[in-house]
Amino acid sequence: MRTDRPVRRRKWGGTSAGPVALLVAALLVIWYAGAVYLNSPMLIDRYQKSAANWSAARLVTDSWSMERPVLPAPHQIARELKRSILERSITSRRSLVYHAGVTLSSAMSGFVIGALLGIALAIGIVHVATLERSLMPWIIASQTIPILAIAPMIIVVLGAVGVTGLLPKAVISAYLCFFPVTVGMVKGLRSPSKNLLDLMRNYNASDAQTLWKLRLPASVPYLFASLKIAVALSLVGAIVAELPAGAQAGLGARLLSGSYYGQTNLIWAALITASVVSASLVALVGRVERGATRRMGLQP
Amino acid sequence: MKFSLSSLGALCLAAAAAVMSAAGASGALLTAILLTALTAFWSLPIRRGGWRAGVVCSVVIIAGAWAVLQRVHQQTTAETGVWVFVAALSFLAWRTMELLSAVSASPKEGKAPQLLLDLSVPLLFGAWLFFLWESLTTGLAVPQVLLPAPSLIGGVLMNAAATLAADFHQTFIRAVVPGFLVGCTCGFITAVASDRVPFLRRGLLPLGNLVSAIPIVGIAPIMVMWFGFDWQSKAAVVAVMTFFPMLVNTLAGLADAGRTELDLLHTYAADYWRELLSLRLPGAMPFILNALKVNSTLAMIGAIVAEFFGTPIVGMGFRISTEVGRMNIDMVWATIAVAALAGSLFYGLFAMLERTLTFWHPSMQKRSQGDF
Numbered sequence: 172m173r174t175d176r177p178v179r180r181r182k183w184g185g186t187s188a189g190p191v192a193l194l195v196a197a198l199l200v201i202w203y204a205g206a207v208y209l210n211s212p213m214l215i216d217r218y219q220k221s222a223a224n225w226s227a228a229r230l231v232t233d234s235w236s237m238e239r240p241v242l243p244a245p246h247q248i249a250r251e252l253k254r255s256i257l258e259r260s261i262t263s264r265r266s267l268v269y270h271a272g273v274t275l276s277s278a279m280s281g282f283v284i285g286a287l288l289g290i291a292l293a294i295g296i297v298h299v300a301t302l303e304r305s306l307m308p309w310i311i312a313s314q315t316i317p318i319l320a321i322a323p324m325i326i327v328v329l330g331a332v333g334v335t336g337l338l339p340k341a342v343i344s345a346y347l348c349f350f351p352v353t354v355g356m357v358k359g360l361r362s363p364s365k366n367l368l369d370l371m372r373n374y375n376a377s378d379a380q381t382l383w384k385l386r387l388p389a390s391v392p393y394l395f396a397s398l399k400i401a402v403a404l405s406l407v408g409a410i411v412a413e414l415p416a417g418a419q420a421g422l423g424a425r426l427l428s429g430s431y432y433g434q435t436n437l438i439w440a441a442l443i444t445a446s447v448v449s450a451s452l453v454a455l456v457g458r459v460e461r462g463a464t465r466r467m468g469l470q471p
Numbered sequence: 472m473k474f475s476l477s478s479l480g481a482l483c484l485a486a487a488a489a490v491m492s493a494a495g496a497s498g499a500l501l502t503a504i505l506l507t508a509l510t511a512f513w514s515l516p517i518r519r520g521g522w523r524a525g526v527v528c529s530v531v532i533i534a535g536a537w538a539v540l541q542r543v544h545q546q547t548t549a550e551t552g553v554w555v556f557v558a559a560l561s562f563l564a565w566r567t568m569e570l571l572s573a574v575s576a577s578p579k580e581g582k583a584p585q586l587l588l589d590l591s592v593p594l595l596f597g598a599w600l601f602f603l604w605e606s607l608t609t610g611l612a613v614p615q616v617l618l619p620a621p622s623l624i625g626g627v628l629m630n631a632a633a634t635l636a637a638d639f640h641q642t643f644i645r646a647v648v649p650g651f652l653v654g655c656t657c658g659f660i661t662a663v664a665s666d667r668v669p670f671l672r673r674g675l676l677p678l679g680n681l682v683s684a685i686p687i688v689g690i691a692p693i694m695v696m697w698f699g700f701d702w703q704s705k706a707a708v709v710a711v712m713t714f715f716p717m718l719v720n721t722l723a724g725l726a727d728a729g730r731t732e733l734d735l736l737h738t739y740a741a742d743y744w745r746e747l748l749s750l751r752l753p754g755a756m757p758f759i760l761n762a763l764k765v766n767s768t769l770a771m772i773g774a775i776v777a778e779f780f781g782t783p784i785v786g787m788g789f790r791i792s793t794e795v796g797r798m799n800i801d802m803v804w805a806t807i808a809v810a811a812l813a814g815s816l817f818y819g820l821f822a823m824l825e826r827t828l829t830f831w832h833p834s835m836q837k838r839s840q841g842d843f
Contacts, residue, residue, distance in 0.1 A: 190674030209697075241697065301565065304572040304589075305596035315818040316811035317771040319688075320787065323779075323795045324803050328617055399684075407686040414779045422689075430692030430780050438692050446685035453684045 202245055209241040210234035243436050248443060251436040256444075264420070267444050273421040275448060277337050278409035281344020282402055288345060289352025289401070290394075296353070297360045297386070298378060307357075314350050319343075319411045326412060340421075344408035348401040355397030359390025391467065395460035402452045410445060422448075477566040481511035484559035492552030503538035504556055506531050511563055514570070521570045522588070528567040529595065535560045536602045543610040557606060564599050568592050619801040627805040634790070635809050642787040643813050645702040646774040650709025655766060657710070658717025659759070663747075666725045679719040687712050691777040700781045708777040713766040720762035724755025757832045760825040767817045771810065 207230070214233050218225045235244040243251075252267070259266040292310070296303045322343045329339040363385050371381045413423025422445045429437035485508035492500065510531045517524050535556070542553055571592050575585070601621055607613070608620040615623065628635065665671035691708050698704035728751045736746050778788025787806050794802040 187673040187677050190670050191677050194671075194674040194678060301569045301572045301592075304592040305568050308593035309597060312815060315768055315815040316807070317768070317775050317814055319772045320775045320791055320807055320810050323792050324800065324807075327795050327798075328800070331616055403684045403686075407688055410686055411688060411776055411779075414776070426689055426692050427780070430695065433696070435693070435696065442689045442693075445689055449686055450681060450684045 199245060202242075203235070206240065206242045206244045207231055207234045210237055213237075213241065239433050240435055243439055247436055248439045251440040252443060255437075255440060267422075267425070267440060270420055270422050270425050270441070271444050271448055274406065274409045274413065274423065274445075277340035277412070277421075278344050278405040280337060281341035281408060282348050282405035284341060285345035285348025285405065286352050286398060286401060289349040289397070290356055292349065292353045293356030293360055294382065296357050298382075310350065310353055318346055319408070321346075322408075322412050322414075340409050340412035343412040344405040347404040347408040351397040351400040351404070352394070355393045356390055359393030360386045362393065363389045388467065391463060392460075395456065395463070399453050399456050399460075402456050403449050406445065406449045406452065475515060475517075475566055475569065477562045477569060478511050478515045481559045481562035481566060482508055482515065484555055484562060485511060488552050488556035488559055491555060492550060497542065500538045500542050500553070500556070503535040504559075507535050507556070507559055507563055511559070511566070514563075514566055517570065522574045525567050525571040525574070525591075528563060528570065529591075532560055532564055532567065535563075536606075539606055540602075543606050553610065557603070561599070561603075564595065568595055571595070616798050616800055619804060623801050624804045624808060627801045628808060631802065631805060635805060637785050638787045638790050638806065639809055639813065641702060641783075641785045642705070642774050642778065642810075643771075646705035646777075646786075647709055647770045647817075649702075650706035650774065651713055651766060651770045653706070654710035654713030654770075655717045655763065658714045658762070659721055661714075662718050662721035662725065666722065667743075672722060672726075675718065676722055679715050679722070682715045683719065687715075688773060688776050691773070692780045694777065695780045700783055705774045705777040705782075705786075709770045709773040712769045712773040716765050716769065717759070717762045720758040720765075721755060724758030725751050727758065728754045757825070757829045760821060760829060763821045764818060764825070767821055768814060771814045771817070775810065 211230055211234055214230055214237070215225075234240070236247070237243075240247070255265060255267040261268045261272075263269060292306070296307060325342055326339045329335070329342070360382075367385055367389075368381070371385055376384070409421070410423040410426070413421040414427055422441050425441040426438055429435070429441060485504055489501065489504045489508065492504070510528055514521070514524050514528060539553060539557060539560070571588065574588060604618075605621050608618055609622075661675075665675050688708070690711060691704075694704045694707045694711075698707050732750055732754075733746070736750055741749070775788040775791070778786045779792055782789040787810050790806045791803050794800075794806070
């Protein structure tokens with residue numbers, strides 16, 4: 172295949188910093204304008220009901236400071252974030268840190284389960300031809316069905332057996348995680364060239380030795396490329412898993428309660444928190460990857 | 472190893488099953504057990520090239536599975552001998568897959584035999600899983616609330632076809648398809664347009680990659696608030712979710728054109744449009760189709776999850792969340808079956824398209840061992 176080896180993305184710095192900054196600035200301008208556009212019908216309606224005098228300037232400032240706007244302005248979201256992260260103790264139920272922690276813990280347990288399962292499946296598939304022929308098509312097919320649709324059922328069914336709390340959510344995260352890891356690892360474990368495999372045969376190496384000394388080290392770049400995808404998916408899984416079962420805590424529960432009570436600021440704040448957590452997880456995996464590849468001498 | 476271990480296992484377990492159920496079992500079951508033992512013994516020394524053996528084993532397995540299902544549906548709880556026999560059948564099924572995996576059709580017979588072989592192993596595996604599911608849930612009397620048997624789910628599929636069709640129409644035809652079309656088209660157009668402006672491209676690519684790391688599904692409540700409970704909000708979620716993969720992939724694909732080819736077109740004095748239409752867009756096709764495949768699964772997920780945040784009283788996501796609440800788990804499974812079928816067909820459509828449109832790409836050439 173063409174993408175023989177996962178290509179490392181160019182870093183953020185350098186030539187793309189300027190364009191990105193400009194695009195973000197443009198996005199903010201559009202956002203503020205959009206807030207005025209989307210919020211003004213409601214405001215004008217309100218003005219007319221109270222027969223107040225209103226000017227364009229007042230409309231603009233009001234639309235950026237509504238209690239429950241259709242689209243909150245960025246600074247309102249920032250204020251909400253500040254209020255629910257910095258100004259509350261971490262253990263408070265209104266602190267986003269607390270909710271992010273709940274989601275993160277189930278996402279991480281799911282990520283670990285999914286990654287281990289994915290690696291184990293890949294090792295099995297690489298070594299047993301029958302497993303490859305019989306299982307691999309089903310693994311691929313399992314991803315074309317909307318797995319998240321099964322989430323509510325997994326939670327209720329596991330709850331009926333008596334398993335509640337962290338584990339059902341972790342199961343859903345793991346289900347989402349294992350696939351990219353399996354596919355990436357199968358590719359990675361097969362990546363050593365015929366020459367190297369022949370060399371191992373010359374040394375009379377057993378399958379286990381070949382796996383440990385050749386295949387696994389060779390698969391590390393592929394593993395990290397898949398882990399980056401998997402870690403982002405694990406958070407999605409944990410958030411969605413919190414939606415159906417009426418979970419009390421977690422970012423997904425925050426989104427749900429925000430949408431019940433029309434508190435848009437809350438929704439956006441939870442959304443931003445989720446994005447930041449997710450992006451930092453991906454960055455963290457990238458950091459570990461750099462450390463690992465450097466230590467293995469794969470890159471200077 | 473002289474003998475196949477799985478055949479040996481099947482033989483031993485079938486013998487044990489015959490002894491254990493000799494007294495109570497019906498004639499059909501005993502015949503099936505003996506047949507299995509004979510087949511296992513016969514396939515013991517076959518080393519390779521046995522598609523005939525594979526077919527014989529498959530027939531025996533189907534007969535055995537049928538006998539087990541008969542038995543399990545007659546009684547509320549099956550005896551131990553039956554389960555030993557199921558284990559024996561499992562070993563024989565593994566042996567069959569082993570035999571069939573080792574065969575490869577000769578190329579001069581055309582493509583059909585190889586295709587049949589490629590399909591037979593996963594089909595056997597899938598059928599085996601369904602058989603285990605059916606026999607275990609009925610035989611062990613698993614409560615329906617935990618896991619209904621496939622036959623029950625099939626019954627619901629038949630009985631509630633009208634409801635399921637309405638849900639499918641609401642979620643797939645009215646939310647997934649429009650959202651998918653809008654999202655993919657917008658992503659494609661944005662990518663082609665921004666490709667002309669390098670400045671824009673350099674800014675969009677990192678942003679698009681960043682967005683791919685965040686859980687976009689979370690915008691569902693906002694979209695429901697903006698566009699109401701009906702399908703428009705779901706289509707909007709789908710459009711946003713499909714936009715970014717298309718954007719990033721198309722940008723990467725357009726940048727993939729080789730230096731040599733570009734130089735060649737340059738010597739022909741080709742203008743921008745000629746270059747785009749003749750070289751860069753066709754070259755980007757594998758990337759674009761990859762985005763379409765990724766998006767086809769994302770779109771289903773987006774629409775169903777958005778329905779968890781509020782819908783009119785129709786739709787797959789709505790059906791799943793309400794029927795779970797009412798403990799009608801068989802209805803939930805039926806909805807999931809419909810969703811799985813729709814999702815697989817949607818994905819398969821683009822996989823087929825990929826095969827026809829990008830047949831020239833190295834990944835579409837005859838697969839070397841284990842290249843996915």
